[in-house]
Amino acid sequence: MASHTSKAFLSLGRINVSGLGLQKSVSRVTYATDLSIRSSNVNKGLPDRGDRGFFRRPRRTAGEPRTEKMPVDQDWTAVYPAATPFRPSSVPLPVRMGYPVKGGVPPEKKGNLELIKIPNFLHLTPAAIKKHCEALKPFCTEWPSALDTDKKCDEHFPIKVGSTDYVSAGLSVRNPSARIVHLKVKLSSLNLDDHARKKMLKLVGERYCKDTDVLTITTDSCPLRQQNHDYAMYLLTVLYHESWKTEAWEADKTVADMEEYSWEDSPSQRNVLDMLVRMKVAGEGEGEELREQLLGRKEVQEYKDSVTRLKNEGESESTMLQYKEAVKKVLNL
């Protein structure tokens, strides 16, 4: 009997001593683990702070963590089926995170706020992703196998419509820039003749890129993307049909309006023919047929090609060389 009571006293004393010792041995660095120790000493019923007058119910002690009971070949997708914060008692990994205590290691996962703060991907393990995709597969469709190259896509589907979606966390899920629509089409894929193409280029102006032959129409005047898309298609239709029309005032097109240089009825043609006529003034008869005959000569044709190329493409090594050769042939040098 006495031994029992003495043992009881001893055990009590030991608990007290160990409690005090724990409080003293806590290091200067405070972590969230500190709080659990404090709260276990204070839950005996009496409120410790004066301002809080209510009776705090004694908290039941936590059992052993779930990690002890986890088999190795368990189904992890059942442990973390959805995105949840980190639960140290549910994750059987010895993770440590945080700034190391002096002379020590980073703190353990129990009560570690740093691990709870960061986003975790425990619900998206490869096994979980495979399961999700298996469930999602029936809703997917296959890409048509005949459209494997970009060229075939361009041939059958020449119009490309581009738009952007934005996903972000904020006060509102909507982003006004999501209504912008870009419509890109290659002019070579539209049914345009020469006049229609030139008129289209004049109507469109800067929206056409000569290197890639792509017309880009960007619409953002309507508040909804569907409306902008319809407006872009409407613009394309109008451009197409208007460019096929020939107005009366288009007959007043001057040489300055021409997009590219044409040698017929140009000062260059007149000069060359005049010069050749004067050179051959002792030869055949004069008149229009002489000019026609001269036009048909090979050197004159070559000269015409070289001048056209020079004017259209600009000055470069090859164009200048070609012009030089043509001039030499015409003047018989």
Next chain:
Amino acid sequence: MAAPMALRRELFSLARKISGISHLTPRALGACSGHRKCNIIRSHLPLASSTSFHTATVFLSTPSSITVTEEPDTLFQKVSLLVKGHDRAVLDSYEFFATMAAKELGININKVHELPKDMERFTLLKSVHIFKNHRVQYEMRTHYRCIELSHITGCTAQVYLEYIQRNLPEGVAMEVTKTAMEKVPDHILEPMWEDHPIDDKPSQ
């Protein structure tokens, strides 16, 4: 001539599949929600399979009825995902998740690359009142990750993007998706004027 016709037939048979449980979240999903005018038929969830709730099929506990319509599916030549975040490790994990999901669903990935990070720095006064010589500097780092997918149908893109966007990590990563669509012009095949058009106002 036969090839385009066969192709058109194949395309028109590419019907759009609507899921019974497609909860279109208020988040702006892909541009493929363009001309969708089909009704979504909600399936009546049978209660018998709720017993399997606590096992792995929590996320899709009941089989939903898949409706197949005759509307032709949209085709995306290129879908580009740009993910932005403050933490590079989170973006690494997300990239692994997105690429694995694309591989499982059979979407071909063109390129996965990392754009150089942006750092926005600013210098503020450290003290509330005076002490102009004592400042404090802050910086905000934005890391990027770009995943480019090619040749996706509208249904697949919708499914994949919804899955990806629902599993976007909190706050850290934002996503911008560029979708380039392909279409065939129908009323732009022939000009509507006669051989000698007169300039009267067209009415379309």
